[in-house]
Amino acid sequence: MMYYLRIWIAGARYSVARTLMFRGDFFVWALVELFWMAVNLMMISVIYGHTNSVAGWSEYQMVLLIGTSMLVQRLLMGFFWSSLFELGRNIRSGDFDFFLAQPGHPLFMASTRKLDPDSLLNSFVAIGIVVFAAHRLHLHPTAVDLLTYAILILAGLVIHYSLLVMTMSLTFWLTSAQGVEGSYFSLADFSRLPREALRGVARVIFVWILPVVVVSNTPARTLLHGFQPLWSLWILVVAAGWLLLAVLIFNSGLRRYSSASS
Amino acid sequence: MLAVVLKYRQAFLIGLQSNLVYRWNFAVRGFFSLFRLAVVFLLWRAAYASAPHIGGFDFAQTLTYFIVLILLQFFIGAFNEDYQISEEIRNGLINQFLLKPINYFLYRLTIFASARVVSGALILVPLLVCLPFLRHAIVLPHEFWRVGLGLPAMAMAALIQFTIAYCFGMLTFWFLEIQGFVILSMAFESILGGQLFPLDLLPPRIFHAAQFLPFYYQMYFPAAILTGRIAREAVAPGLTLQAAWLAILLGVAQLLWRRGLRRHTAVGG
Numbered sequence: 001m002m003y004y005l006r007i008w009i010a011g012a013r014y015s016v017a018r019t020l021m022f023r024g025d026f027f028v029w030a031l032v033e034l035f036w037m038a039v040n041l042m043m044i045s046v047i048y049g050h051t052n053s054v055a056g057w058s059e060y061q062m063v064l065l066i067g068t069s070m071l072v073q074r075l076l077m078g079f080f081w082s083s084l085f086e087l088g089r090n091i092r093s094g095d096f097d098f099f100l101a102q103p104g105h106p107l108f109m110a111s112t113r114k115l116d117p118d119s120l121l122n123s124f125v126a127i128g129i130v131v132f133a134a135h136r137l138h139l140h141p142t143a144v145d146l147l148t149y150a151i152l153i154l155a156g157l158v159i160h161y162s163l164l165v166m167t168m169s170l171t172f173w174l175t176s177a178q179g180v181e182g183s184y185f186s187l188a189d190f191s192r193l194p195r196e197a198l199r200g201v202a203r204v205i206f207v208w209i210l211p212v213v214v215v216s217n218t219p220a221r222t223l224l225h226g227f228q229p230l231w232s233l234w235i236l237v238v239a240a241g242w243l244l245l246a247v248l249i250f251n252s253g254l255r256r257y258s259s260a261s262s
Numbered sequence: 263m264l265a266v267v268l269k270y271r272q273a274f275l276i277g278l279q280s281n282l283v284y285r286w287n288f289a290v291r292g293f294f295s296l297f298r299l300a301v302v303f304l305l306w307r308a309a310y311a312s313a314p315h316i317g318g319f320d321f322a323q324t325l326t327y328f329i330v331l332i333l334l335q336f337f338i339g340a341f342n343e344d345y346q347i348s349e350e351i352r353n354g355l356i357n358q359f360l361l362k363p364i365n366y367f368l369y370r371l372t373i374f375a376s377a378r379v380v381s382g383a384l385i386l387v388p389l390l391v392c393l394p395f396l397r398h399a400i401v402l403p404h405e406f407w408r409v410g411l412g413l414p415a416m417a418m419a420a421l422i423q424f425t426i427a428y429c430f431g432m433l434t435f436w437f438l439e440i441q442g443f444v445i446l447s448m449a450f451e452s453i454l455g456g457q458l459f460p461l462d463l464l465p466p467r468i469f470h471a472a473q474f475l476p477f478y479y480q481m482y483f484p485a486a487i488l489t490g491r492i493a494r495e496a497v498a499p500g501l502t503l504q505a506a507w508l509a510i511l512l513g514v515a516q517l518l519w520r521r522g523l524r525r526h527t528a529v530g531g
Contacts, residue, residue, distance in 0.1 A: 028442035035449045043458045048310050050316040050463060054309035183290070186297035193301065197308035202300070 006106055008112050015115035030118035033074070034125060040066055040192070041129070047178045055196035060136040061224060062194070067129035067215035069191040072156040074126050076164065078119035079157075082163050083111050088171040094259045107250050111165070116260060134223060141223050148227050152219035155239040159215050161237075162246035163187060170245075172253030191216040269364065270372045279303045285384060288336075292385040294394060295332050302328045317463045319491070322401045327460050329389070329400060334485055336378070336385035338420035340427035343374055347431025348440050357528040367428065367515060374424045403490035411497050414429030415484040418504045424478050425511040432515065435522030456482030462491055476511065479504040 019026050044066060048059040057065065087110045102109045123210040134141070141149070167184045190206050195217045198206055206213045218231045281288075303325060319327075337347040347370060359366045379383050388398075430447065433440050452458055454477035461472055461482045473480050483500055486492040492500070 025439065025442070028446075032442055032445045032449070035446060036271050037465075039449050039453050039458065042417065042453060044458050047305075051309050051313040053312045054305070055311070090288055182294055186294040189298060189301045194308065197304045202304060 004058060004104060004108060007109075011112050012115050016117060018114075019117045026118050029116075030121055033077075033119060033122045035241070037070055037122065037125060037129070040070070055194040055195045057196075058137075060133045060135045061220075064130055064133035064137065064223060065194060065216060066192055067126050067133055067222040068153070068220045069188075071123055071126035071130065072153055072160055072191070072215060073188060074119050074123035075153070076160045078116050079124060080111050080161055080164065081119070082114040082116050084168050087156070088168045088181070091171040091257065096257065097259055106254060109163070111161070130223070135222070139223060142226075145222055145227060148222050148232060149219045150237055152222060152232060156215040156219065158239040159211060159235075159242050160188070162242035163210075163212075165246040166249050169250045169253040187212050188239050211235070213243075214238075223252050263468070270368060273364075273369055273372040274376045275515065277373040278379065281377045281380040285380065288381045288384045289387070292336065292388050294379075295335070295385070296388050299328060299332060316385050317460065319460070322399050323491075324460065325396075325399045325488065326401050327491065330485050330489050331481060333382075333385060333389070334416065334419070334481055337382040338362075338416055338423060338484075339481070340374070340423040341377065343370065343377075343384060343424060343427040344430040344440065344444050346370075347428060347467060348434040351431065351434040351522075351526070352438075354528060356526075360528070367519065368426060374420075378420070386401060387401070397522055402488070405490075405494075407494065408470075408487055408490065412484055412487040413503070415497075415501060415504065416477075417485050418501075419480055419484045422476060422504070422508055422511060425515050426476070426480070427510070428515050429511065429518055431517035432522050435518070435525050451477050451480060454478060455480045456485065458492060460486070473500070473503070476507040479507055 041063065044062050048062070049052065052058070054062060087096070090099070090110070096106075096110070099106050099110045164181075164184050167181065187210060190210075190212045193206075193213055195203075195207060195213055198213060214231065214235060218228060218235050221228055222232070241257065306321060306324055306328075310316065312325075314320065316324065351515060356366060359369065426447070430440055430444050432478075433443060437443075454461070454472050454475055456478075461469055461478065464472065479500075483492075487497060
């Protein structure tokens, strides 16, 4: 464990040094992400300009939900996105060989090579949005609620990470999987919806089979209505299950990997 | 004249072939845009549950707007033309065009047109599969003039989309990486081009201001004509402003090309 932590810290130091070298890039990307977050909030404000409730959620409850969904996504982008995005390209080009030669499990080495400090910075903006919404809703969460919220966010991060690993692992089979990352974003869009907006088949698919909706809804509801023991337990079980599945899929893809000729 | 047409006809046919190679990418993209449509459907259905009319339109009309938007995206939208142009400049592939009697803008425009033929045909497949479920949700106005005026608006919107992408590609002459600019511009387009919500739902002042920006004419304007969100008397001034923006953007594209070439250094053979 300590050994992997040391490897991770070395990678993080490299990423920070790299960011300091390309400061202009850092500001442009931080601005881009910030702008996209504002776009999402604007959409909510326009919809609530014409209605008071969406699936029983008021405007600031919805802002809290979107802020929560952004927080999970910013953390994913900050810690894993760049590395996993490159994973797909490296499998295709054969550069993935280098990861096999590194002193750790290839999935760990391939998913933690780079950090994105701009996304990590924007995760504080997402926390700011959640705090702002909680303030407008006059919420006073207890320490237990806050701790549960933090644990659920981490579990959400594990679920999103697993989904992304599975999507990227498709490259082992498809070779040219340009644009597969788009499928992850299409799924992530659902995390901005309130659970109550889904009925029938959609509810079965996006609440139970692909847990993208509960990932953001359960922590948001914990702040709004207090600790939700059953849903929280469900998220933890799902996080463990999806991570296991992602590792299995990655490993079986790895067995197919045959490098590329030079 | 005929020789010019034949020249670009060849480029079009080659573009058609090379885009057919990427048919699965377009098909996958089309399939995932249905997921986006599902999110739109669920969100707006929930919003309409407490208000039967939003901005004077019912749920079916709003859903029709989003379906038409997806169709337009695949038929007239710029996908990654900016990135392709940027790569051609960075890798020195434009050098070959500088030595031949071919206009780079027209060449790229021809390739863009061929790509839209392929992507447009491919989006029809998933939409036709979903038609039995969507049939009751599609409400198109019955006025024939909407098609007559919608088509030129679509043509100009396609040219505006392409020219903006071309201008971003041209920035490669000055900057190594243009991805940040492109994604920032996508954020503007998605909000001011009406991709997240119909622009008429904006507060009146902002809506009025948006009509003077090019983003309005990229997607929302033709979609609004076709789906009945714009009155007839507002179409003619809209078409005029759209043509004005197109002229400005074409001018900027030409300027960037000329200035960019002065900075360009062709290396190797």
